[in-house]
Amino acid sequence: MSTVIDDILGTSSVSSSLAERDRRYVARPTTRIPVAVEGGEGAYLIDADGRRLLDLTSGWNVANTGWNHPRVIAALAAQASQMPFAPPWCTHDGRSRVAERLNELLGGGYKALCGATGSEAVEAALKVARRATGRQAVVGFTQAYHGGTLGAMQAGGVPELQGIDVPATEYHRHVPIPDALRAQGRDYASLVRESLRATPEPAAILLESVFTNPGVISGDDAFYRAVQEGAREVGALVIVDEVGTGFGRTGRDFGYQHRGLDPDIVVVAKALTSGAVPMAGALIRDELASAVAGPGFSSTFGWTPIACAAALASLDVIRDEGLTERAAVLGERAIERLSPLVAEVQAVADVRGLGLELGIEFTDAEGRPFARPPMENLTSRLLRRGIFAEPSAYTSTLLLMPPLVISDEQWMGALDAIAEEILDMDRAGEWK
Numbered sequence: 423m424s425t426v427i428d429d430i431l432g433t434s435s436v437s438s439s440l441a442e443r444d445r446r447y448v449a450r451p452t453t454r455i456p457v458a459v460e461g462g463e464g465a466y467l468i469d470a471d472g473r474r475l476l477d478l479t480s481g482w483n484v485a486n487t488g489w490n491h492p493r494v495i496a497a498l499a500a501q502a503s504q505m506p507f508a509p510p511w512c513t514h515d516g517r518s519r520v521a522e523r524l525n526e527l528l529g530g531g532y533k534a535l536c537g538a539t540g541s542e543a544v545e546a547a548l549k550v551a552r553r554a555t556g557r558q559a560v561v562g563f564t565q566a567y568h569g570g571t572l573g574a575m576q577a578g579g580v581p582e583l584q585g586i587d588v589p590a591t592e593y594h595r596h597v598p599i600p601d602a603l604r605a606q607g608r609d610y611a612s613l614v615r616e617s618l619r620a621t622p623e624p625a626a627i628l629l630e631s632v633f634t635n636p637g638v639i640s641g642d643d644a645f646y647r648a649v650q651e652g653a654r655e656v657g658a659l660v661i662v663d664e665v666g667t668g669f670g671r672t673g674r675d676f677g678y679q680h681r682g683l684d685p686d687i688v689v690v691a692k693a694l695t696s697g698a699v700p701m702a703g704a705l706i707r708d709e710l711a712s713a714v715a716g717p718g719f720s721s722t723f724g725w726t727p728i729a730c731a732a733a734l735a736s737l738d739v740i741r742d743e744g745l746t747e748r749a750a751v752l753g754e755r756a757i758e759r760l761s762p763l764v765a766e767v768q769a770v771a772d773v774r775g776l777g778l779e780l781g782i783e784f785t786d787a788e789g790r791p792f793a794r795p796p797m798e799n800l801t802s803r804l805l806r807r808g809i810f811a812e813p814s815a816y817t818s819t820l821l822l823m824p825p826l827v828i829s830d831e832q833w834m835g836a837l838d839a840i841a842e843e844i845l846d847m848d849r850a851g852e853w854k
């Protein structure tokens with residue numbers, strides 16, 4: 423495993439035989455393989471050559487408690503030896519306990535609809551909304567990603583997924599995401615209200631408390647008020663996708679709690695088990711529970727005993743180690759440390775985020791997103807310094823979403839390194 427190949431920019435740690443085998447036998451949406459991972463320790467990923475990389479992705483907001491928290495691993499091992507799986511039509515202690523714990527975090531009044539992946543839970547939320555309202559239409563947002571299943575792709579607004587992969591539907595409407603940097607006088611709050619009013623019989627509006635995939639983009643208070651009040655006015659349910667922003671990531675239990683939203687359905691996944699076992703849920707208001715009927719709502723791997731054991735351990739770790747509060751504090755430090763770059767480097771357009779859900783957006787002299795080269799140059803420079811970070815898909819934004827267990831020293835060291843590399847690229851004329 424010692425042959426390191428230059429997969430993209432000379433920094434890949436993927437051994438050549440592994441990369442060849444992967445390319446030969448695995449169907450992947452991208453040919454880029456920046457790292458082959460073999461292990462994890464706290465906020466570090468360990469690659470196939472034994473190199474320790476400080477991870478600033480959490481595997482896209484999954485490893486909130488770190489990559490191998492001993493309490494999560496112990497809970498998994500104990501449940502594996504007792505009973506990892508149970509018949510889904512039976513119940514077990516772990517399932518009701520997790521549902522109770524999540525209900526407490528939401529302030530009460532919700533029931534859990536159990537699934538395995540974020541996409542599945544988004545689908546479940548849409549099905550409940552349609553059954554409960556007797557309507558079809560969903561108002562979503564441009565560039566929002568809610569999963570790779572057909573319903574989630576239709577409701578989300580990822581441009582290249584519309585039309586070919588996803589059959590167009592007259593039932594969906596996509597409102598622009600509240601992108602302050604490109605607003606050009608647009609009033610996003612009014613746009614949401616108008617779209618809700620103009621959509622015939624909307625069943626629901628589907629949004630994230632921070633739109634992660636487009637590059638950590640959030641609206642202002644007026645925007646979220648317009649979502650909530652506009653939905654109530656036309657009888658649409660509010661579905662908040664907290665798949666990426668849940669479990670302390672933004673400095674609150676769930677991101678929507680910053681926004682004054684009062685959602686009818688909250689979708690959770692990813693960090694619920696710290697990534698140990700797939701587990702997801704649509705948390706629906708008690709009064710919507712009668713909409714859950716029939717075979718369309720069952721899930722063989724929804725909330726298995728082993729997943730629930732991992733979830734309970736993760737929730738305990740987040741509470742006992744104060745990880746949510748930590749995310750809030752470390753996020754503020756990052757904004758403080760990195761914001762001066764906006765004035766210092768022309769290519770740095772914005773530093774933004776909430777808790778440890780952060781992004782640095784880069785634009786060219788005309789204010790347009792950069793193509794891949796300068797972003798990959800930046801991420802490869804960081805990899806050489808032992809830091810693993812990745813850009814977002816639609817804007818050239820470097821996403822910073824480390825495990826919430828990252829230490830003060832690791833975090834501040836990473837921020838210094840990022841600032842140094844951005845400045846160095848600027849001096850070398852590489853932002854173009």
Ligand SMILES: Cc1ncc(COP(=O)(O)O)c(C=O)c1O
Nearest residue numbers: 539540541567568569663665666
């Ligand atoms: C906001 C959001 N919703 C839903 C999903 C889909 O989750 P999964 O990949 O577990 O199906 C994702 C995945 O990245 C996501 O980021």
